[in-house]
Amino acid sequence: MTLLGSLALWVAFLLGAWGAITGFLGASRERGDLIASSRHAVFAMCGALLVAVVSLEVALFRHDFNVEYVAAYTSRNLPTFYIWSGLYAGQKGSLLFWATVLSIFGALAQWLTAPRHRVYLPYVGAITSLVAAFFVSVMLFGHSNPFERLPYTPIDGRGLNPQLQNPGMVFHPPMLYLGYISITIPFAFAMSALLSKRLDTDWLVAIRKWTLLSWLFLSVGICLGMWWAYVELGWGGYWAWDPVENASFLPWLTMTAFLHSVMIQEKRGMLKKWNLGLIIGSWLLSIFGTFITRSGVIASVHSFTQSSVGYFFGAFLVVSAVASFWIYAKRLPLLQAESSLESLVSREASFLFNNLLLVGIAFSVLWGTLFPIISEAVTGTKITVKAPFFNQVNIPLGLALLAFTGIGPLIAWRRSSLPNLRRQFAVPAAGGVLGLLVVLAGGMRDFYPLVAVTLGSFVFVTVVQEFVRGVSARHRQYSEAWLLALGRLISRNRRRYGGYIVHVGIVILFIAFAGMAFKTETEATLRPGESVSLRSPYGWTYTFTHLGVSQYDALNRQVTAATVEVARNGKRIGMLSTEKRQHVDAEGNPTFQPSTEVGIRSDLREDLYIVLAGVVNGTEQAVYRFTINPLVWWVWYGGMVVALGGLIVMWPGGGAVAVRRAQAGYAVKLVAEQGKPS
């Protein structure tokens, strides 16, 4: 099977190269035969890469330890659930996963694109083939072939890193990869529009679903990554501003900016240059993320092993950036706006400032990520840039962005009058003040959490006001029942109201992040029966009583579990268990350093987070870290609400109709403004 896999990789590479060459030639010379050949090559490459993936999975499931990759990332006693994820657990497999998913997306773009947008497909096929062929070439020529064989066959494999043996790690990397990879399709459409000089808003309609899809995958992938870090890494948080985390956040920010600014182009024919720049930038940032994850240029706990593939990605990044922006610069004269801004107090203007903040935060994160390299180059001294720096720089920017999340929907398109602004802002502003008063009365005095709660309340009331007005209008106009009116309000304009739901999710996330400012923790050594108390930010006193330590064997690990009884204000509320796991191979030999499994008890207000640090001199006297993390569940709820809103926005049907309606309305207005009869 591995021979078949290797062969499939070579076939995929040749097909990718062929698809790229014929696609570019066919599109530029308008040769139908070459275009058809390129299209066939896209599908054939997808088939070849699927064969390679199946070959690797077969090797993984058959424990073919003669394959170096299989021996490095799996073992005989690895649970089946995690053997599948071995596919993308290592550098080589993840490159195969990248190329395959990209080829699937490329094939889907060829297959699913509406007939009126097919004019873009020859270049789209060429670009997706080129990028996928690059990834395959890294495997073939960058010493990253996942089918490479060992000169001997080990009895057992090394096994999967214990921290990757978590359900979160089965779903988080694919989601993130899907987000990264699917940006290639909007990028390919954008480049196709530039190359073919078809620069009206049609290409935007063609990529609408793709941009939403990649944004949704990135959002879900980032949230799953946060959840995994929280439940598995044991440090009690979910975001550490690690370079690899930042790399996933960067394209999310620019894609979010694009999803807002694209509305201005669709409705007003403005910001064409900006939107193209954002798509190109987002794609380059996704490649940049891949580069820093794999190159070792920036130290990160999440990185793959440092290898020569970093050079490939560095070169690819530079070449792609130069080529993309060169074509972009050549086409700038064709990217003139069809209308202009009418007022500084308009939704267009607020979206521009929202874009400024989103891209500004992306710049700030990128700056912080690269600053150790910049500083060392300038001063010759190594420095570290970690969470304290990022929090200091980005929290104010994030809060400003939160404010614009509420301001944008309250300002009318084109211009807003003062009475209109007063009417729109009165209730949300009152909501913000009320939120502030409530938390002040509750005793909160920390500046940033106070601002977060105030702005969060303001944005939340803004969204509620929009829903109430919309539902009331439907109820009045069509005499619909309230619930029916709500359902139809959302389904008839999914983009707008789905977007508002996303805003609610963002508010929830901000409030949850603010909650972590009130985290409390303590360390304690307890003999069986001994207790320690910890006061939560809500004023409750939790008592943790150590019950004892037990040891037992599980499938591929030896477990030492410590159990704690928890009481709140003297009333027993349950038991928590936290573990030390020593993973072993099939012979019972230790394979990795002992890992820690945290014990978590969650409710809507706070999480009790217990970590078994170890034991004293081999006895049941256990060393614990007890942490109370407020509002953590709201991070996951916020992520779910964001995903729900995203799904509503991209659900088939409503969106495209709304876009066409908006464009038609815009065209009618243009005619009216120019004084011509319609």
Place this chain on the structure above:
Amino acid sequence: MRTVDRRGFLRASATSLWAVVPAFALLRPVQDTVPTAGPSGRLWDPNRAGPSLQPVTAEDNDAAIQAIEKRLKCTCGCGLDVYTCRTTDFTCPQSPKMHAHVIELTKAGMSGEAIVAQFVSEHGLEILMAPPKRGFNLAGYFVPATVILVVGAVLLVVMRRWVRRTTPALAASAPVVGSSASPAELERLHEALRHTEA
């Protein structure tokens, strides 16, 4: 040849039994203790629980010491601060040593700033979780906000120019939009448009 009579044999056996009982007690694994404060039982295989730890001391929970440790990066390569590393990665050989060093310096009467400075003198600036706000590193903190402010100001100027360019064109076409409409009607029209478009 000395013979052992039956009574002597039984007495020797009984005596040796008394000797075996304590030995047996020593060999017998200690039972898990019940949840009452008492002596800790030994684990069946202590190696499975990771490196043996020392009991937590008051210094370990000292907020001032934790605050210092949160400013210092652990040198094990994990990228975490000393406090987070020592309370998360219990196999790390570095963070406990750095923690002990912080305690030692604290006991010597050094202030938090002096302790941080001492670590910087020993390990270089890289030991800090965030660069100090001086020299070139100041740029790290202020460049993002400055860039956003400058670009925001430029954006504002450009937007004002766009608006000035647009206003005469709109004024010229104003009669078409609704020459007979009252300001109140225009406001209602804008409101209706806003609801249609948004």
